[in-house]
Amino acid sequence: xxxxxxxxGGQGSGPANNAIPSPVSSILVADCGTVYTxxxxxxxxxxxxxxxxxxxxxxxxxxxxxxxxxxxxQAINAIEFITGRRFLAEERLxxxxxxxxxxxxVFVATTSxxxxxxxxxxxxxTPEREQLVAQxxxxxxxxxHSMPSPSxxxxxxSTLELVSVGVAGAGAGAWTSERVxxxxxxxxxxxxxxxPDVALVVGMADSPSGPAPLQEACQLLxxxxxxxxxxxxxxxxxxxIYAGAPQYVEAVKGMLRDVAEVKRAEPLTSxxxxxxxxxxxxELYEYEIIPRIPGFDRLSRWTATSPVVTANxxxxxxxxxxxxxxxxxxxxxxxxxxTILMQAGENGDFIPMxxxxxxxxxxxxxxLQRVGLQRIARWLPFAITEDELRQYVVNRSLHAQVLPTxxxxxxxxxxxxxxxxxxxxxxxxxxxFGWIHPDLILGTGGILSHAPKYGQAALVLLDxxxxxxVTSLVLDRTxxxxxxxxxxxxxxxxxVQVNENDAVTMRLGTCVVPYGDIPQGEIALRVxxxxxxxxxxxxxxxGGSIEVIPLRPSEQAxxxxxxxxAVDVGLGPGERAxxxxxxxxxxxxxxxxxxxxxxxxxxxxxxxxxxxxQWMQAMGA
Amino acid sequence: xxxxxxxxxxLVRRERWPGGQLISVTxxxxxxxxxxxxxxxxxxxxxxxxxxxxxxxxxxxxxVPAGLRGRVIEIxxxxxxxxxxxxxxxxxxxxxxxQVAGILTMWQPATAQGATVAIPPGAILVVPVPINLAxxxxxMVSGVVGVVASSMPLPDLxxxxxxxxxxxxxxxxxxxxxTRLPPLTLLLTEGPGMFAMPAATAALLARCQGxxxxxxxxxxxxxxxxxxxxxxxxxxxxxxxxxxxxPEPTISLGVQVRVCSGEHEGATGTVVYxxxxxxxxxxxxxxxxxxxxxxxxxxLVVPLALIERII
Numbered sequence: 001x002x003x004x005x006x007x008x009g010g011q012g013s014g015p016a017n018n019a020i021p022s023p024v025s026s027i028l029v030a031d032c033g034t035v036y037t038x039x040x041x042x043x044x045x046x047x048x049x050x051x052x053x054x055x056x057x058x059x060x061x062x063x064x065x066x067x068x069x070x071x072x073x074q075a076i077n078a079i080e081f082i083t084g085r086r087f088l089a090e091e092r093l094x095x096x097x098x099x100x101x102x103x104x105x106v107f108v109a110t111t112s113x114x115x116x117x118x119x120x121x122x123x124x125x126t127p128e129r130e131q132l133v134a135q136x137x138x139x140x141x142x143x144x145h146s147m148p149s150p151s152x153x154x155x156x157x158s159t160l161e162l163v164s165v166g167v168a169g170a171g172a173g174a175w176t177s178e179r180v181x182x183x184x185x186x187x188x189x190x191x192x193x194x195x196p197d198v199a200l201v202v203g204m205a206d207s208p209s210g211p212a213p214l215q216e217a218c219q220l221l222x223x224x225x226x227x228x229x230x231x232x233x234x235x236x237x238x239x240x241i242y243a244g245a246p247q248y249v250e251a252v253k254g255m256l257r258d259v260a261e262v263k264r265a266e267p268l269t270s271x272x273x274x275x276x277x278x279x280x281x282x283e284l285y286e287y288e289i290i291p292r293i294p295g296f297d298r299l300s301r302w303t304a305t306s307p308v309v310t311a312n313x314x315x316x317x318x319x320x321x322x323x324x325x326x327x328x329x330x331x332x333x334x335x336x337x338x339t340i341l342m343q344a345g346e347n348g349d350f351i352p353m354x355x356x357x358x359x360x361x362x363x364x365x366x367x368l369q370r371v372g373l374q375r376i377a378r379w380l381p382f383a384i385t386e387d388e389l390r391q392y393v394v395n396r397s398l399h400a401q402v403l404p405t406x407x408x409x410x411x412x413x414x415x416x417x418x419x420x421x422x423x424x425x426x427x428x429x430x431x432x433f434g435w436i437h438p439d440l441i442l443g444t445g446g447i448l449s450h451a452p453k454y455g456q457a458a459l460v461l462l463d464x465x466x467x468x469x470v471t472s473l474v475l476d477r478t479x480x481x482x483x484x485x486x487x488x489x490x491x492x493x494x495x496v497q498v499n500e501n502d503a504v505t506m507r508l509g510t511c512v513v514p515y516g517d518i519p520q521g522e523i524a525l526r527v528x529x530x531x532x533x534x535x536x537x538x539x540x541x542x543g544g545s546i547e548v549i550p551l552r553p554s555e556q557a558x559x560x561x562x563x564x565x566a567v568d569v570g571l572g573p574g575e576r577a578x579x580x581x582x583x584x585x586x587x588x589x590x591x592x593x594x595x596x597x598x599x600x601x602x603x604x605x606x607x608x609x610x611x612x613x614q615w616m617q618a619m620g621a
Numbered sequence: 622x623x624x625x626x627x628x629x630x631x632l633v634r635r636e637r638w639p640g641g642q643l644i645s646v647t648x649x650x651x652x653x654x655x656x657x658x659x660x661x662x663x664x665x666x667x668x669x670x671x672x673x674x675x676x677x678x679x680x681x682x683x684x685v686p687a688g689l690r691g692r693v694i695e696i697x698x699x700x701x702x703x704x705x706x707x708x709x710x711x712x713x714x715x716x717x718x719x720q721v722a723g724i725l726t727m728w729q730p731a732t733a734q735g736a737t738v739a740i741p742p743g744a745i746l747v748v749p750v751p752i753n754l755a756x757x758x759x760x761m762v763s764g765v766v767g768v769v770a771s772s773m774p775l776p777d778l779x780x781x782x783x784x785x786x787x788x789x790x791x792x793x794x795x796x797x798x799x800t801r802l803p804p805l806t807l808l809l810t811e812g813p814g815m816f817a818m819p820a821a822t823a824a825l826l827a828r829c830q831g832x833x834x835x836x837x838x839x840x841x842x843x844x845x846x847x848x849x850x851x852x853x854x855x856x857x858x859x860x861x862x863x864x865x866x867x868p869e870p871t872i873s874l875g876v877q878v879r880v881c882s883g884e885h886e887g888a889t890g891t892v893v894y895x896x897x898x899x900x901x902x903x904x905x906x907x908x909x910x911x912x913x914x915x916x917x918x919x920x921l922v923v924p925l926a927l928i929e930r931i932i
Contacts, residue, residue, distance in 0.1 A: 057870065062845050064628060064712070064868040074870055115843075118793070193794045362842045365787035390787065391775055394813055395882050397790050397842045398714055402882035403906055403926045409883065410904040452905025 024491045026097045026104045029483045030072045032111040035336040035361050035400045038479050039075035042498050049494040051502035053079045067295035093302050107302045110486045112310035114290040116356035120196035121146040122217035124203025134431045136277035139352025149213035150183040191224050198239045202268045205245040214244050218255040225259045241280050243268040304490045311340050311354045313485025318342040327439035334445035336361025336400045339420040343436040351433045355424040360416045360447050361400030368393050371419050378601050379415035381612040414460050417447045421464035444476035454587040455619030458508045468515045469570040473508035509586025516573050517566035518543040518596035524567050528560035541594045546618040551585035559583050627932040628710045631865045638701040640719030640799050642668040646700030656687040658833035658853050662702045688722030688835030690853035708851045716838030716848025718806030719799045721766040725834050745836050747826045749818035757781045767806040767836040771818035790842040806838040808848040816887030821932045878928040890915035
């Protein structure tokens with residue numbers, strides 16, 4: 001048996017420089033999440049790329065391990081055990097694939113373990129610019145904060161409504177010199193408190209305060225750097241991106257000469273400048289934040305290309321699916337520390353949204369803090385005390401890896417999953433993004449992928465996203481979706497084939513959601529189903545209910561919809577619809593969700609709990 | 622599966638930094654110098670806390686002991702003393718408060734006659750059973766600098782800290798947050814609830830009674846910081862062939878674990894079987910699982926994801 005362990009430096013001279021054999025017959029892909037590291041083995045089976053094995057292990061970036069590679073190696077060892085193939089020799093990757101089947105041609109990785117990048121927006125920060133920055137970084141693991149310069153606040157106070165980090169902190173009233181001084185002090189403290197990774201300086205010097213806000217932003221960075229140096233820290237305060245008036249670039253660089261290297265982006269004035277900001281911030285994340293992951297150097301040396309940020313991988317796949325199938329695709333990833341919502345339209349529209357603080361594991365506390373007890377409890381078919389919920393949250397924050405062993409824990413977890421997704425939709429709305437009505441909703445992430453029953457995952461997606469019209473629901477049971485974008489960067493054919501053969505095969509079903517004025521308790525929609533074998537079924541669906549009509553994954557049927565006079569199925573109120581093409585079945589079936597949009601839950605606790613149970617029962621959840 | 626509560630012997634490198642509102646810090650040692658746990662390593666002057674609520678903030682000069690036996694590796698720019706040494710490490714599930722050094726003292730319950738054992742001021746009190754708010758308040762009055770307990774109810778903990786624990790766990794500036802907490806450092810080995818300390822952890826701490834230990838309660842989910850207690854190994858315990866225990870993330874037969882969530886949360890035992898195939902649980906999930914023999918002798922099947930290694 002011959003095997004060739006890959007040298008620690010890889011086959012190239014540096015990271016992400018490994019030669020990719022052609023054709024590629026085997027790929028190992030590692031997705032290093034904040035809690036679990038998932039490793040998949042892809043290979044050629046009868047000329048098609050397939051998922052051959054998949055295993056996961058705890059991510060090992062925290063003490064006492066502090067090396068992401070321990071988790072990667074543990075997951076690869078598990079794959080070796082079940083496949084009988086060897087991929088590692090003395091903890092080194094065997095590459096390329098050997099004649100005896102050992103080794104692998106390509107290793108790629110994605111990661112979301114780096115945590116969010118904190119961005120402090122400084123200078124002439126108007127609400128419009130704040131909104132633009134939020135839009136620019138929406139698809140990144142980023143956490144924007146804003147702090148307009150004192151002079152800008154003073155001159156804008158009468159005309160602008162500033163919504164930022166404690167903008168009103170220095171006290172109300174006229175902007176006297178004392179108040180400005182207080183504001184300076186407050187800003188230094190806030191800056192120290194937030195400890196941003198990046199300062200983004202914006203402003204065009206066209207406000208009444210002229211270039212002063214830009215100068216003050218720089219001065220704040222200089223003062224903070226001076227304070228930090230006084231306290232003995234050696235590192236730079238943070239990275240600096242300048243997206244302000246071009247005529248002051250050199251002046252800004254001069255002022256910040258001893259503070260940080262200033263990276264330039266296009267002056268932020270309109271939506272046309274978002275791509276530039278997004279690119280520079282994305283690069284900083286890739287080169288400054290991700291490499292902080294313990295063991296990242298070694299991971300990079302193993303990979304054929306630089307490890308891909310998980311959100312980017314999902315966005316690539318969502319856009320690919322939208323183009324490939326000519327449909328609107330919404331991809332959802334509810335993770336331990338972040339929730340991702342990628343909307344890709346068949347016409348090329350794309351709306352990315354990464355909600356870095358909203359996760360159902362270590363970041364579950366953020367969800368409770370943002371939405372409060374009532375919004376969580378509203379999804380539970382039982383009563384819960386605040387103490388129990390807080391205990392649950394603290395436990396999940398400290399032990400993000402745990403899984404629910406009781407139905408009660410499971411339901412609490414799904415309540416948080418719904419709110420994580422709702423918060424993410426809200427965050428997209430706050431940024432002024434539109435909504436692309438999805439033809440296909442694709443769900444991934446541990447809490448969805450591990451759902452014991454398909455109906456549970458389907459209900460979470462329906463409750464949180466509230467689609468209208470006709471939508472297909474697909475569950476990524478294998479959690480391959482976050483990996484395939486990275487695979488596509490080295491082996492696009494493999495990504496496409498594995499996607500079709502293994503990733504999006506768990507079709508939950510087609511979902512019909514009538515909307516408009518749904519008469520609660522009365523017949524809202526009559527559904528006619530004509531199966532391929534000629535059998536016909538007619539079902540009346542009452543407003544406020546969900547009905548699931550049997551239609552298995554291998555089955556297809558023609559659908560006729562007869563809505564009540566004020567009910568819309570996409571053609572206008574009361575307009576009947578007959579599908580020109582057969583619809584596909586799914587693991588749940590044909591779902592008719594006649595609860596109405598927006599979904600309104602009964603206010604009475606007992607009534608609400610009874611209704612939730614009815615819906616769960618209907619969905620087999 | 623995650624975590625590793627007790628590492629019997631490891632090599633640690635920690636910055637001795639007491640935190641709080643400090644006006645000046647003067648290191649009393651130099652790099653390369655060997656230090657003992659009770660040896661003063663810095664002189665500091667505390668300022669008045671910026672927080673009006675912090676009535677207990679200390680003022681005046683203070684000598685800070687090393688807390689660890691080892692060698693000074695460097696003096697950080699802010700004046701902290703980085704010490705490297707061999708130690709046993711106990712990682713907590715939850716804690717609060719700045720780094721303190723003190724003499725490990727086992728808590729003795731009051732006798733039937735009501736007599737209590739005096740607790741030396743400046744001690745780190747070890748309580749292998751759940752505690753409550755009243756206990757912590759009394760400990761603070763007694764001049765104890767730290768408490769290592771198994772667990773305490775979440776409302777009691779929040780009452781003592783006068784803070785929202787969920788907020789604390791997610792705060793950005795961890796050091797600043799500690800200055801707003803009561804001046805008593807706390808480490809809960811099992812976290813919030815009413816769980817006893819695993820026998821192995823309690824035994825290790827009992828063996829170390831009377832030694833000086835270094836305790837940090839700082840816990841941050843956001844910054845991946847967990848509370849820890851470091852107890853320097855006696856010089857005789859570290860022969861030439863000494864090597865640190867390297868924690869392995871895998872679970873194998875015979876390891877001692879605790880159940881960290883679910884209806885059996887707090888149970889401790891030994892892994893006696895690793896299932897080859899996934900097991901189904903009440904919630905319906907089908908996941909890798911292990912069988913444990915609990916300390917009371919009974920068997921329990923739990924998901925692998927629910928157990929944490931104790932030692």
